Amino acid sequence: MSAVVLEATGLRKRFGATVALDGAGLSLRAGEIHALMGQNGAGKSTLIKLLTGVEAPDAGTITLDGRTIAPATPLDAQREGISTVYQEVNLCPNLSVAENLFAGRYPRGRLGLVDWRQVRAGARALLRELHLDIDVDRPLSGYPVAVQQMVAIARALGVSARVLVLDEPTSSLDEGEVRELFAVMRRLRERGMAILFVTHFLDQVYAVSDRITVLRNGGLVGEFLPAQLPHAALVTAMVGREVGMAAGRDPGGAGAGEGAVLVEARGLARRGSLRPVDLQLRAGEVLALGGLLGSGRTELARLLFGLDRADQGRLSIDDAPVDLRHPAEAVAHGLALCPEERKTEGIVAGLSVRENIVLALQARLGWRRALATSRQRELAQRFVALLGIKAGDIEAAAGTLSGGNQQKVVLARWLATAPRLLILDEPTRGIDIAAKQEIMGEVVRLAREGMAVLFISAEIEELTRLGDRIAVMRDRHLAGELPGGSSGAQVLALIAGEAGTGVEGRA
Amino acid sequence: MSAVPVRAGWLPRLWRDPRHVSLAVTVALFVAMSVAGGVLYDGFLSPQVFLNLLIDNAFLLIVAVGMTFVILTGGIDLSVGAVVAFSTVLLASLVQHHGWHPLAAIALVLALGTAFGAAMGVMIQRYRLPPFVVTLAGMFLARGAATLVSVESIGIDHAFHVALANLRIPLGGGASLSFGALVALLVVAGGAVLAGMTRFGRAVYAIGGSEQSAALMGLPVAATLVRVYALSGFCSALAGVVYTFYMLSGYSLHGNGLELDAIAAVVIGGTLLAGGSGYMLGTLVGVLVLGLIQTLIVFDGSLSSWWTRIAIGALLLVFCVLQRLLLRTSQRRQAG
Amino acid sequence: KGDGGAAAGDGAITVGFSQVGAESEWRTANTRSVKEALAAPEFNLKFSDAQQKQENQIKALRSFIAQGVDVIAFSPVVESGWETVLREAKAAGIPVVLTDRAVAVSDESLYATFIGSDFVEEGRKAARWLIEDSEGQAGPVRVVELQGTVGSAPANDRMKGFKEILGQDPRFTIVRSQSGDFTRAKGKEVMEAFLKAEGPGGIDVLFAHNDDMAIGAIQAIEAAGLKPGEDIRIVSIDGVRGAFEAMKAGKLNATIECNPLLGPQLADLVRDVHAGRPVPRRVEVEEGVFTREQAAAELPRRKY
Amino acid sequence: MSADGATRRVLRWSLAHPLFWPLLALGLLLLGNGLFNPGFLALQWRDGHLYGNLVDIANRAAPLVLVSLGMTLVIAVRGLDISVGAVLAIAATVAAWTIARTQAAGAEGLLPLFAAIAAALAAAAACGLWNGLLVVKLGLQPIIATLVLMVAGRGIAQLLSDGQILTIYYEPFAFLGNGFLFGLPFSLFMVALVFVGLKLLLERSALGLFVRAIGHNPVAAHVAGVRARAITWAAYVFCGFSAGLAGLLVSSNVASADANNAGQLLELDAILAVSLGGTALAGGRFSLAGSLVGALIIQALTTTIYAIGVPPQVNLVVKALLVLVVLLLQSPAFRAQLRARARLAGHGGGA
Numbered sequence A: 001m002s003a004v005v006l007e008a009t010g011l012r013k014r015f016g017a018t019v020a021l022d023g024a025g026l027s028l029r030a031g032e033i034h035a036l037m038g039q040n041g042a043g044k045s046t047l048i049k050l051l052t053g054v055e056a057p058d059a060g061t062i063t064l065d066g067r068t069i070a071p072a073t074p075l076d077a078q079r080e081g082i083s084t085v086y087q088e089v090n091l092c093p094n095l096s097v098a099e100n101l102f103a104g105r106y107p108r109g110r111l112g113l114v115d116w117r118q119v120r121a122g123a124r125a126l127l128r129e130l131h132l133d134i135d136v137d138r139p140l141s142g143y144p145v146a147v148q149q150m151v152a153i154a155r156a157l158g159v160s161a162r163v164l165v166l167d168e169p170t171s172s173l174d175e176g177e178v179r180e181l182f183a184v185m186r187r188l189r190e191r192g193m194a195i196l197f198v199t200h201f202l203d204q205v206y207a208v209s210d211r212i213t214v215l216r217n218g219g220l221v222g223e224f225l226p227a228q229l230p231h232a233a234l235v236t237a238m239v240g241r242e243v244g245m246a247a248g249r250d251p252g253g254a255g256a257g258e259g260a261v262l263v264e265a266r267g268l269a270r271r272g273s274l275r276p277v278d279l280q281l282r283a284g285e286v287l288a289l290g291g292l293l294g295s296g297r298t299e300l301a302r303l304l305f306g307l308d309r310a311d312q313g314r315l316s317i318d319d320a321p322v323d324l325r326h327p328a329e330a331v332a333h334g335l336a337l338c339p340e341e342r343k344t345e346g347i348v349a350g351l352s353v354r355e356n357i358v359l360a361l362q363a364r365l366g367w368r369r370a371l372a373t374s375r376q377r378e379l380a381q382r383f384v385a386l387l388g389i390k391a392g393d394i395e396a397a398a399g400t401l402s403g404g405n406q407q408k409v410v411l412a413r414w415l416a417t418a419p420r421l422l423i424l425d426e427p428t429r430g431i432d433i434a435a436k437q438e439i440m441g442e443v444v445r446l447a448r449e450g451m452a453v454l455f456i457s458a459e460i461e462e463l464t465r466l467g468d469r470i471a472v473m474r475d476r477h478l479a480g481e482l483p484g485g486s487s488g489a490q491v492l493a494l495i496a497g498e499a500g501t502g503v504e505g506r507a
Numbered sequence B: 001m002s003a004v005p006v007r008a009g010w011l012p013r014l015w016r017d018p019r020h021v022s023l024a025v026t027v028a029l030f031v032a033m034s035v036a037g038g039v040l041y042d043g044f045l046s047p048q049v050f051l052n053l054l055i056d057n058a059f060l061l062i063v064a065v066g067m068t069f070v071i072l073t074g075g076i077d078l079s080v081g082a083v084v085a086f087s088t089v090l091l092a093s094l095v096q097h098h099g100w101h102p103l104a105a106i107a108l109v110l111a112l113g114t115a116f117g118a119a120m121g122v123m124i125q126r127y128r129l130p131p132f133v134v135t136l137a138g139m140f141l142a143r144g145a146a147t148l149v150s151v152e153s154i155g156i157d158h159a160f161h162v163a164l165a166n167l168r169i170p171l172g173g174g175a176s177l178s179f180g181a182l183v184a185l186l187v188v189a190g191g192a193v194l195a196g197m198t199r200f201g202r203a204v205y206a207i208g209g210s211e212q213s214a215a216l217m218g219l220p221v222a223a224t225l226v227r228v229y230a231l232s233g234f235c236s237a238l239a240g241v242v243y244t245f246y247m248l249s250g251y252s253l254h255g256n257g258l259e260l261d262a263i264a265a266v267v268i269g270g271t272l273l274a275g276g277s278g279y280m281l282g283t284l285v286g287v288l289v290l291g292l293i294q295t296l297i298v299f300d301g302s303l304s305s306w307w308t309r310i311a312i313g314a315l316l317l318v319f320c321v322l323q324r325l326l327l328r329t330s331q332r333r334q335a336g
Numbered sequence C: 001k002g003d004g005g006a007a008a009g010d011g012a013i014t015v016g017f018s019q020v021g022a023e024s025e026w027r028t029a030n031t032r033s034v035k036e037a038l039a040a041p042e043f044n045l046k047f048s049d050a051q052q053k054q055e056n057q058i059k060a061l062r063s064f065i066a067q068g069v070d071v072i073a074f075s076p077v078v079e080s081g082w083e084t085v086l087r088e089a090k091a092a093g094i095p096v097v098l099t100d101r102a103v104a105v106s107d108e109s110l111y112a113t114f115i116g117s118d119f120v121e122e123g124r125k126a127a128r129w130l131i132e133d134s135e136g137q138a139g140p141v142r143v144v145e146l147q148g149t150v151g152s153a154p155a156n157d158r159m160k161g162f163k164e165i166l167g168q169d170p171r172f173t174i175v176r177s178q179s180g181d182f183t184r185a186k187g188k189e190v191m192e193a194f195l196k197a198e199g200p201g202g203i204d205v206l207f208a209h210n211d212d213m214a215i216g217a218i219q220a221i222e223a224a225g226l227k228p229g230e231d232i233r234i235v236s237i238d239g240v241r242g243a244f245e246a247m248k249a250g251k252l253n254a255t256i257e258c259n260p261l262l263g264p265q266l267a268d269l270v271r272d273v274h275a276g277r278p279v280p281r282r283v284e285v286e287e288g289v290f291t292r293e294q295a296a297a298e299l300p301r302r303k304y
Numbered sequence D: 001m002s003a004d005g006a007t008r009r010v011l012r013w014s015l016a017h018p019l020f021w022p023l024l025a026l027g028l029l030l031l032g033n034g035l036f037n038p039g040f041l042a043l044q045w046r047d048g049h050l051y052g053n054l055v056d057i058a059n060r061a062a063p064l065v066l067v068s069l070g071m072t073l074v075i076a077v078r079g080l081d082i083s084v085g086a087v088l089a090i091a092a093t094v095a096a097w098t099i100a101r102t103q104a105a106g107a108e109g110l111l112p113l114f115a116a117i118a119a120a121l122a123a124a125a126a127c128g129l130w131n132g133l134l135v136v137k138l139g140l141q142p143i144i145a146t147l148v149l150m151v152a153g154r155g156i157a158q159l160l161s162d163g164q165i166l167t168i169y170y171e172p173f174a175f176l177g178n179g180f181l182f183g184l185p186f187s188l189f190m191v192a193l194v195f196v197g198l199k200l201l202l203e204r205s206a207l208g209l210f211v212r213a214i215g216h217n218p219v220a221a222h223v224a225g226v227r228a229r230a231i232t233w234a235a236y237v238f239c240g241f242s243a244g245l246a247g248l249l250v251s252s253n254v255a256s257a258d259a260n261n262a263g264q265l266l267e268l269d270a271i272l273a274v275s276l277g278g279t280a281l282a283g284g285r286f287s288l289a290g291s292l293v294g295a296l297i298i299q300a301l302t303t304t305i306y307a308i309g310v311p312p313q314v315n316l317v318v319k320a321l322l323v324l325v326v327l328l329l330q331s332p333a334f335r336a337q338l339r340a341r342a343r344l345a346g347h348g349g350g351a
């Protein structure tokens, strides 16, 4: 067994009233991929922040090669050889991709000036390792989260560090990209790097990790070997009780496929982002929408919701043509969109959890009819309980919540409006396995009560489990549709665009 | 996979970057405005008129370079005009009343300006105070200190200083450039290199994009912020020195409202007040645009005092609105 | 010479005039007088407003030089700082006439002549009037001063002249001195504070650097329940219409005229300078001291 | 014991309250004045109304408070309005001009008063509408958008007044800025009305929530269906309107409108007041009461400088130092550093 590189014991961290970590720890060995598991808000990100000098621990010790370290800033940690990708993409959106890869460690040429040629070449080389072929001179903000996530990973890989920390790197990636990432991680492991890795996908844990540490409520549950810990046991360790893997769709559920057409798109298109699309969304039905990253799913959702204007085609709601110019109009028609980009388009970090949850409902009611505070509290508390949002207090700023819990807050905001059509763009991103079950259960329940749902997901399994119909996008248009109950392989074939050859499903 | 067509050649590549487009639009508007001036007024399109833009706005240009760095971090520095005034008064007083050699006085003034900026930077960075307010207090302080040195305007007649002030670099055809303008051009060049090609400069942009991310990327955020304000202080002091070449006097009311001109120049030059995006070259054009507006009005010579104000506002408006609309259409075309 | 600017009216004298700004009624009257006197067809006036900034004036002068005007005239914001640009004007062979106040330059030949008022003398006149008005009065007389904008030339000079004369009479003490920025609002605000700090009866005389501040202060004195002009004597400078109205109502005791209507005299000088005729180095405008007694008679004649 | 605990709890609550430090600064400023000059805090009853420095401070601060309230809203939605001084001048001039015109046309009684108020406020609101247009519709950066009006606005006002200071010879108008109601300056009632009205509007309706959401994250607010642009625009209109009210007070107070000087540098004072009151200049977090206290601090500062009789050339230095002290007092980081120092010193003494 190889030597322990990084070890943390008895870590404690309090934020005001919430205890984020209490007696947590882990030990990381050279040449291993180590998964850090736990429910949303268990303290994974906080632990990583303590290890890398973003926050200072209240108690506990961190040792690197047996030597106690106390990094005060991320820069200190980097100097110690710890390279990190934080959960929220923490790059500078205004800088080019190349610069984001090299900021802080620019190669310098003559006169000590930055050697841009080398920066560009280096950037391309780094991205090539992840099989990402993009223009490295464009500002990062021009790329979707997935690409940004890949850039962040590439940046961390570029630092020839001893320890690599990845906090939920895969939450917004599709299968292909996850595969690329895992390949690189395995290569680095061979070179003796210690890799700490957070994810909520159990499959991925079993696919790459050598060891698993589980946290629960800020405390350490234990360290396990994947082989000795079956799926169910891992979930039990994380949640602290047994969780039934609830099924999603109940096939042939009442009303599916027979509801009235609520929203219909005919030839809806937008230059440069979406080719003409025909789509029908029915009350009481879940339409699952799959596709690769960049296939145009988000664009379609935005057009349906009036966030972007279509320049071709028609949209009608309840058989009446509509021209949505503002999300407010969509909301007035009973539409709801839970956006993909949580940080920029979803959460309002400075507002409290309660205010975040009531925001869309209040917007629909208009500014004159303010919801009474008691009513707001009641709503917030109901959804906090329903979705299992872990927040110290509904009056806490939403920005202080853990990533997964922020995602749940945004979801709660839209559920609170009791919409007729709910568009969910990657809603389960970063949400833990138990909560995911509950959320999917809730979506199905709402659909059965008559709501129309457009469920966008990168996960085949979610598509097949939830969809009453499954639509797939490719190259910015609708590539085809499958009936509910289709197999994962069928969906995959449609996504890849070939007649089901040689495409492996997610493990 | 990428939907962006990758064309060869640097020109299309330049055009693809919205930041370059903004610069090009600004320059084009500047040219258009100059041509309009040439059509309307005799003698407008002479080289000296354009060199005068540099000569008359040398100090503004220098201040604007420092301001560009500050704004790139997402901050603002309102103290620049007052620091200019303080520098001129102190310099004049040291040379005229205390018998200092101008070079010694210049050295002291530059050091003081830098230290003053750094002090404000520390307050902003360490104590998390809003830059607007800290530098506003800095503005009061510097202006007040200037009046404490002298309420009177002090003329400088030291031979060395006068010689520098009257130095003209001939450019042929009777046109010439002043020493101060030369210094300003050097500062712009230096600023462009510093912003574009050094670790410090790139850290400035990163902080402007997201201070939190910059810190997580391991950039020296605190030191960079303090240095940016120190740099702005230095530029202001240098502008003060150049001012004394321009005017051969030190006066506590010099540079009144200069901070707004500098901010306007930077923003017109395409730098975002929110930080993280902008070019030194844009700032140069921004200063020239402001100068051009002034020149147009002087050449017109028929405006009353209030019409002068209205005309400046209107020209500013026309410029900014056109810039904005042109940018918007070009972005549309790109998206399409 | 090309005389691009002169093309407008053949034979007309092209004059570039750089005004300080439009910061007060006095200045507006000054501008109007200059514009009326330098009107077409005899003159071709290039007027430029500097918005109270010296650098703008210098820019304007430079561009006058670039346009090749025949004569440059300007009201300098401050005394110093003109050396370089005046040298350029001289090199271009353009004569310069200063209005309103002089400049300090090492080489007197840099400008042709000066026409205007003497701010220091105005301060002296105010003090002399005060001493005269206090004849037979026993001391101590407590004086408060409302200064103009800190550092501005009129404020500096008027204060200097006033102190110079008043300092010779031991009966007077200046108990408080504060800037009222030449505005009515500030004059009122500062006077309010003076009245409270010094208490009722603590102030005998107010000297204001301009009429506007005095007018503001009068309101403050009235609000404090005192009689301006009686309980507190007031002397100010400029002689604008509002001051005469206040004097007529007995609320202001005296105003020292600072005459802005120097346009006609300026036009004469410009003609002479342009024709190359010799001109005096210094031309003083006519200015008087007006008191309450004269106010009623003078008021209808005031042009500003 | 329990009483002790209760006081401690009250203390902790008040320490945590965002208004605590601004109020403390204001209190210290007034107290310092009182010690320095015992007459400073005195209030007298004179001619049927209160008279004293405190009344002056409140009265003089009224225009600044009004403008600061408007500025607070604009800043809360991530904007900035540097044209408020010019708008104030426009409103003042329009009021004076309207009075002169209506009087010349033979209007009598209170008609000129109401005409002046209506015209001035309409002009000011139109200015706000214009600023909003540039920011919201054309997408100019707020500072540049409002710079246009800042530069041109005084020109427009001077155009109207022909460069003269318009003196108002009309008694009823003087009441706004000089009159007393129940022994207190009328301007205080105006401020109170606007403050309470605005507070109710923001807190009783959902506007407050929307404004904060827009300030914190305009994109997310937009996606959630909040009419972000309309609300931002409304904030600019209100800011112009409040500058118009301030213009009425100022012109009424000195019975004249000075297009060139009225509200000079007001934009800086207003932003300073907003910031001293704890509003985040980056948007989102705002406090109307804080801005009110901030404006009072600034006016108290000015009055203090007049009252202690420093020579005018020292004014600015004193103001700067006091502002810095107030700022540092409000900085949690600075207080933490002070506490650490004190603790170290305490330990040193004990050893």
Ligand SMILES: Nc1ncnc2c1ncn2[C@@H]1O[C@H](COP(=O)(O)OP(=O)(O)OP(=O)(O)O)[C@@H](O)[C@H]1O
Binding pocket: A015, A016, A018, A019, A020, A038, A039, A040, A041, A042, A043, A044, A045, A046, A047, A087, A390, A391, A392, A400, A401, A402, A403, A404, A405, A430, A432
């Ligand atoms: N800055 C902060 N202020 C207050 N509370 C915080 C702060 N940061 C984290 N917390 C709290 O600490 C707890 C742990 O959060 P953390 O982000 O570590 O969870 P996590 O395990 O990473 O969850 P997820 O899987 O959702 O990312 C949460 O309850 C969170 O609300």
Ligand SMILES: Nc1ncnc2c1ncn2[C@@H]1O[C@H](COP(=O)(O)OP(=O)(O)OP(=O)(O)O)[C@@H](O)[C@H]1O
Binding pocket: A133, A134, A142, A143, A144, A146, A147, A291, A292, A293, A294, A295, A296, A297, A298, A299, A340, B001, B002, B003, B004
């Ligand atoms: N993995 C990727 N590599 C390169 N470019 C990408 C990638 N993903 C998206 N893009 C580009 O980003 C832009 C925006 O993509 P967009 O978000 O519309 O796709 P999407 O289909 O909605 O994404 P998703 O399917 O993940 O929701 C497009 O120009 C697309 O080409």
Ligand SMILES: [Mg+2]
Binding pocket: A044, A045, A046, A087, A167, A402, A403, A404
């Ligand atoms: Mg996390």
Ligand SMILES: [Mg+2]
Binding pocket: A144, A294, A297, A298, A299, A340, A425
């Ligand atoms: Mg997407």
